[in-house]
Amino acid sequence: MSRVRIDFAPAARWRPGIAVGLSALALIAASGFAARIAWQRDAQLQALHARLAERAPPPQPVVRIAPPSHEQAEAVNAAITLLNLPWPALLDGLNAARPKDVAVLRIEPRASQRSLRVVAESERADALFDFADALAHQPPFVRLKPVSQVRLDSPARVQATMDLEWQP
Numbered sequence: 575m576s577r578v579r580i581d582f583a584p585a586a587r588w589r590p591g592i593a594v595g596l597s598a599l600a601l602i603a604a605s606g607f608a609a610r611i612a613w614q615r616d617a618q619l620q621a622l623h624a625r626l627a628e629r630a631p632p633p634q635p636v637v638r639i640a641p642p643s644h645e646q647a648e649a650v651n652a653a654i655t656l657l658n659l660p661w662p663a664l665l666d667g668l669n670a671a672r673p674k675d676v677a678v679l680r681i682e683p684r685a686s687q688r689s690l691r692v693v694a695e696s697e698r699a700d701a702l703f704d705f706a707d708a709l710a711h712q713p714p715f716v717r718l719k720p721v722s723q724v725r726l727d728s729p730a731r732v733q734a735t736m737d738l739e740w741q742p
Contacts, residue, residue: 655685663714664690664740671708675701679733688740691721695733699723702734714740 642650668678675696682691692709696702702723710718721735 652685656683659683659685660714660740667712667715667740668692668709671705671712673701673705673708676705684737690738690740691735692738693733693735695726695731697729697731699725699732702732706734706736709736709738716741 668681672678672694673696675698677695678692679695680691680693683689684691694702694705696705706718706720709715715738717739719737719739721737723732723734725732
């Protein structure tokens with residue numbers, strides 16, 4: 575018996591070479607068209623930039639500012655240090671310890687020493703002593719150092735100056 579060759583695969587009806595070629599040609603034409611449009615828009619954009627550059631005012635000259643002197647820098651640093659003091663805590667501590675018959679006349683901060691110089695006045699010396707004792711135990715203050723005490727005659731009153739050290 576002779577052999578018979580049977581091919582069950584259907585025969586190809588079209589060749590992919592022509593379709594691929596036409597697709598490639600269409601893709602090349604489309605990319606060339608897109609590139610032409612992009613170059614036209616780029617040229618328009620460059621022309622617009624040139625027109626805007628003609629209308630714009632000339633640039634201002636750069637002004638060179640001299641660096642601050644050593645004294646100026648120290649003054650600015652001292653002012654910043656005073657502004658950065660813990661004012662709310664310090665003033666709350668003073669107000670919490672102050673009796674009604676004591677007036678605080680002056681507060682001088684000394685940021686480098688973490689201290690306040692407080693000048694207070696009262697008609698009674700024992701009120702100032704009570705104020706000083708309360709300040710010594712009032713946070714954020716950690717140490718009280720009396721500086722001076724003056725008795726004033728007209729009207730009769732006592733003025734005391736004290737240094738208060740605080741901790742942050």
